[in-house]
Amino acid sequence: MEEKQTRLVEAAPQIHHPDSTAKIMWTVSLCLAPAGIWGVYVFGIRVLAVLGVSILSAMLAEYGMARAAGRENPLGDGSAFLTGLLIGYNLPPAIPYHIPVLASLFAIVIVKWTFGGLGRNWMNPALAGRVFVFFSWTGEMTNWTMPRTMDAADTVSGASVLGFIKSGLIDYQGSARGPMEFLRGSGYPQSSADVRATEWLRGIFGEGVPGGYWDLFVGNVPGSLGEVSALLLLLGAAYLLYRKIITWEIPVSYLLSFSLLVWIFGGFDFNAGIFSGDVFFHLFSGGLILGAFYMATDMVTSPLSRRGMLIYGVGVGFFTFLIRIYGSFPEGVSLAIILMNIFVPMINRYSTRRIFGVAEEKGSSV
Amino acid sequence: MKGTKTYPKGGVHPPDSKSRSEHKALKNALIPQILTVPLAQHLGKPAEIAVQVGDEVREGTLLGKSSGFISAPVHSPVPGKVKEIRDVYLGNGLKSPAVIIEMEGEFDRSGKEQERHDWRGLSGEELLQLISESGIVGLGGATFPTHVKFSIPKGKKAELFVVNGVECEPYLTIDHRLMLEKTDELLEGVEIIQKIIQPERIAVGIEENKPDAIEVMEKRISERGMNIEVVPLELKYPQGDEKLLIKAITGQEVPSGGLPIDIGAVVSNAGTVYSIYEAVVFRKPLIERFVTVSGGAIKDPSNLKVRIGTSIGDLIEECGGFSEVPEKIVVGGPMTGTAVYDLDTPVIKGTSGVLALTSKEVKSSRRTACLSCGRCIEACPMGLNPTILFKLVDHLKYDESLDNGLMDCRECGSCGFVCPARIPLVQGFKLGKRMARKKKG
Numbered sequence: 001m002e003e004k005q006t007r008l009v010e011a012a013p014q015i016h017h018p019d020s021t022a023k024i025m026w027t028v029s030l031c032l033a034p035a036g037i038w039g040v041y042v043f044g045i046r047v048l049a050v051l052g053v054s055i056l057s058a059m060l061a062e063y064g065m066a067r068a069a070g071r072e073n074p075l076g077d078g079s080a081f082l083t084g085l086l087i088g089y090n091l092p093p094a095i096p097y098h099i100p101v102l103a104s105l106f107a108i109v110i111v112k113w114t115f116g117g118l119g120r121n122w123m124n125p126a127l128a129g130r131v132f133v134f135f136s137w138t139g140e141m142t143n144w145t146m147p148r149t150m151d152a153a154d155t156v157s158g159a160s161v162l163g164f165i166k167s168g169l170i171d172y173q174g175s176a177r178g179p180m181e182f183l184r185g186s187g188y189p190q191s192s193a194d195v196r197a198t199e200w201l202r203g204i205f206g207e208g209v210p211g212g213y214w215d216l217f218v219g220n221v222p223g224s225l226g227e228v229s230a231l232l233l234l235l236g237a238a239y240l241l242y243r244k245i246i247t248w249e250i251p252v253s254y255l256l257s258f259s260l261l262v263w264i265f266g267g268f269d270f271n272a273g274i275f276s277g278d279v280f281f282h283l284f285s286g287g288l289i290l291g292a293f294y295m296a297t298d299m300v301t302s303p304l305s306r307r308g309m310l311i312y313g314v315g316v317g318f319f320t321f322l323i324r325i326y327g328s329f330p331e332g333v334s335l336a337i338i339l340m341n342i343f344v345p346m347i348n349r350y351s352t353r354r355i356f357g358v359a360e361e362k363g364s365s366v
Numbered sequence: 367m368k369g370t371k372t373y374p375k376g377g378v379h380p381p382d383s384k385s386r387s388e389h390k391a392l393k394n395a396l397i398p399q400i401l402t403v404p405l406a407q408h409l410g411k412p413a414e415i416a417v418q419v420g421d422e423v424r425e426g427t428l429l430g431k432s433s434g435f436i437s438a439p440v441h442s443p444v445p446g447k448v449k450e451i452r453d454v455y456l457g458n459g460l461k462s463p464a465v466i467i468e469m470e471g472e473f474d475r476s477g478k479e480q481e482r483h484d485w486r487g488l489s490g491e492e493l494l495q496l497i498s499e500s501g502i503v504g505l506g507g508a509t510f511p512t513h514v515k516f517s518i519p520k521g522k523k524a525e526l527f528v529v530n531g532v533e534c535e536p537y538l539t540i541d542h543r544l545m546l547e548k549t550d551e552l553l554e555g556v557e558i559i560q561k562i563i564q565p566e567r568i569a570v571g572i573e574e575n576k577p578d579a580i581e582v583m584e585k586r587i588s589e590r591g592m593n594i595e596v597v598p599l600e601l602k603y604p605q606g607d608e609k610l611l612i613k614a615i616t617g618q619e620v621p622s623g624g625l626p627i628d629i630g631a632v633v634s635n636a637g638t639v640y641s642i643y644e645a646v647v648f649r650k651p652l653i654e655r656f657v658t659v660s661g662g663a664i665k666d667p668s669n670l671k672v673r674i675g676t677s678i679g680d681l682i683e684e685c686g687g688f689s690e691v692p693e694k695i696v697v698g699g700p701m702t703g704t705a706v707y708d709l710d711t712p713v714i715k716g717t718s719g720v721l722a723l724t725s726k727e728v729k730s731s732r733r734t735a736c737l738s739c740g741r742c743i744e745a746c747p748m749g750l751n752p753t754i755l756f757k758l759v760d761h762l763k764y765d766e767s768l769d770n771g772l773m774d775c776r777e778c779g780s781c782g783f784v785c786p787a788r789i790p791l792v793q794g795f796k797l798g799k800r801m802a803r804k805k806k807g
């Protein structure tokens with residue numbers, strides 16, 4: 001037995017779960033891909049260029065920072081790629097190219113590396129990058145492109161659904177009892193597929209169903225280039241849940257608490273009273289699905305324990321609701337997640353478990 | 367399987383990889399020409415050397431005397447001559463003086479009909495003495511001297527005796543084979559132990575992936591008219607851990623920092639029970655043990671009865687050698703065993719397996735920073751927070767790490783198994799414990 005070459009001599013355990021950091025990051029990226037491809041399809045090939053720019057700048061920044069810190073090339077772990085991808089997904093399709101560059105640089109250099117790189121940042125880098133450019137270039141960040149699948153493809157730019165409603169409701173005197181009726185009543189464009197889908201829905205739920213849900217669900221709406229297709233994002237999320245790369249606690253507690261609040265209080269805007277908010281509309285509009293499954297679940301910036309995750313999810317749901325319905329911004333997902341990021345260390349400190357063989361109270365802080 | 371028991375929190379499900387060897391009957395390994403018998407094979411003080419270079423030894427001659435209460439003697443596994451006494455590295459990474467024996471002359475036991483001794487007339491103390499003299503230690507891997515475990519401290523009582531047939535470490539199949547092939551010997555071993563510690567209740571814990579063993583044990587127990595309960599357990603690592611096994615069977619928790627006997631429980635691994643049987647019935651000291659040789663890079667995985675001191679290289683060769691280049695050679699099970707470089711590493715009393723693992727099985731990947739994914743917390747059966755504990759140890763904050771339960775860590779490796787960042791958590795905890803103990807003096 002002579003071959004004494006590259007035998008690994010590690011400490012126990014000698015075998016590992018197949019998930020490694022790199023595998024997790026690349027799998028998440030892969031699950032995001034369908035929604036991005038949809039973005040390219042409906043908003044045009046420029047989307048690909050925006051994504052390329054945001055990913056490349058994130059990776060270059062990561063490489064440069066790692067080199068400066070004297071570390072090995074970290075690009076293989078996929079985390080910079082994922083950050084760049086998520087930044088791209090959160091930008092309008094027509095965004096000027098310098099903005100993704102700056103968002104990625106901010107995310108990687110300021111948010112991630114001033115704290116020491118992967119695993120050390122307390123704030124979600126992609127969201128921080130997005131919020132940074134949103135406040136610096138608000139005009140560019142709210143300049144939306146109409147998807148080609150909509151019957152208003154000639155209107156090249158328009159308002160996002162949420163933005164349209166937010167501004168439309170300021171002095172609203174009409175009779176719409178919900179956001180969908182409002183959109184239809186205001187002549188907001190609709191795809192022909194949605195017209196057919198609505199007819200089908202009316203067959204089941206009655207004539208009162210307003211058009212627009214189908215467009216919202218599959219992504220025939222203007223919005224950030226990777227966030228519009230709730231359907232494809234959910235598909236990817238289902239795989240992540242199945243592979244146990246994300247767990248159900250954060251998305252479910254987030255979506256549930258948000259839905260509940262919207263259902264209870266969301267109707268007031270339309271003078272429709274309590275318990276009449278349009279939950280489906282709010283679930284599938286804006287960046288909620290992208291945020292709930294792919295960004296609030298970021299391991300580094302979310303709590304450690306399952307219980308902590310539930311608390312965190314409820315918090316994000318609450319803040320999203322608050323900002324979206326009562327704030328001056330139409331969205332709310334990014335800010336809500338970042339807000340809750342701040343509370344994570346506290347949540348971790350207070351969700352303790354009992355150590356085996358130790359009588360109550362004294363526990364390890366989780 | 368319905369109605370299986372387990373402990374409530376944590377645990378992991380590594381692929382059990384037992385199919386490679388679970389149907390291979392136990393067989394005797396070839397006896398090598400040169401054997402390396404270390405003196406520190408057990409937990410506690412190493413044995414004191416009792417021979418000199420050039421001495422002639424027989425099978426079972428004392429090579430090292432027990433050097434205290436928590437210690438165990440070491441015997442010669444073969445007849446021959448003491449060729450050399452020198453330090454060697456063991457599978458667990460520690461250094462120990464070892465007696466190198468060159469085999470020659472005739473065997474007193476092997477190949478001969480062994481005389482049965484009637485033990486039923488002996489008292490508990492006499493039996494305990496026999497176990498102590500035979501150098502029996504826990505063969506599950508912990509190698510704690512068995513006579514110490516069976517010496518019930520004053521004021522305490524053994525209410526429950528558990529035969530640990532869980533064998534939760536992946537790949538290992540020796541306890542499984544023992545229960546199938548040596549059922550009566552095991553049960554006689556239990557009778558001996560029963561006489562020593564006089565428990566009120568006896569249970570055998572077996573994981574549900576060994577239904578044949580559960581069946582055979584149940585059948586022979588009822589045929590012998592013994593009052594032993596076979597408890598099928600859920601397949602979940604580390605179900606075989608003493609504290610977790612007791613929790614699964616009784617629902618009771620051994621207090622933090624305490625021993626099973628504190629709640630009236632004594633646990634012995636199936637292999638240990640078999641060695642006790644041999645020690646008492648045949649007056650045979652612990653000079654052999656069962657070892658599973660397996661892994662994706664082993665041509666012909668086997669369950670072998672091996673002389674202590676045989677090199678792992680000899681065993682691998684006997685199992686057909688490597689079928690492909692292994693990424694790791696592991697002594698022990700894959701979750702708690704040590705990766706070794708040297709194929710001359712000897713089999714010692716605590717060596718339950720020799721594994722040659724391929725890269726596909728190991729799934730190593732680059733270490734990254736902690737992702738705070740919380741998977742280690744989910745996995746820890748002791749309710750610890752491995753990621754925080756590791757950071758505390760890493761920053762030399764030993765007092766704080768003690769407050770966070772460092773000493774409660776069972777070193778089971780569940781946290782390290784799931785960690786996507788491949789952080790050497792268990793290594794950190796072992797080191798931390800050593801440093802914390804040193805600090806306390």
Ligand code: SF4
Pocket residue numbers: 745746747748749750752774775776777778779780781782791792795
């Ligand atoms: S090795 Fe220790 S910390 Fe890790 S899972 Fe096992 S008991 Fe918990």
Ligand code: SF4
Pocket residue numbers: 735736737738739740741742743752753781784785786787788789
């Ligand atoms: S499993 Fe590893 S990466 Fe995840 S929290 Fe624990 S130590 Fe950190």
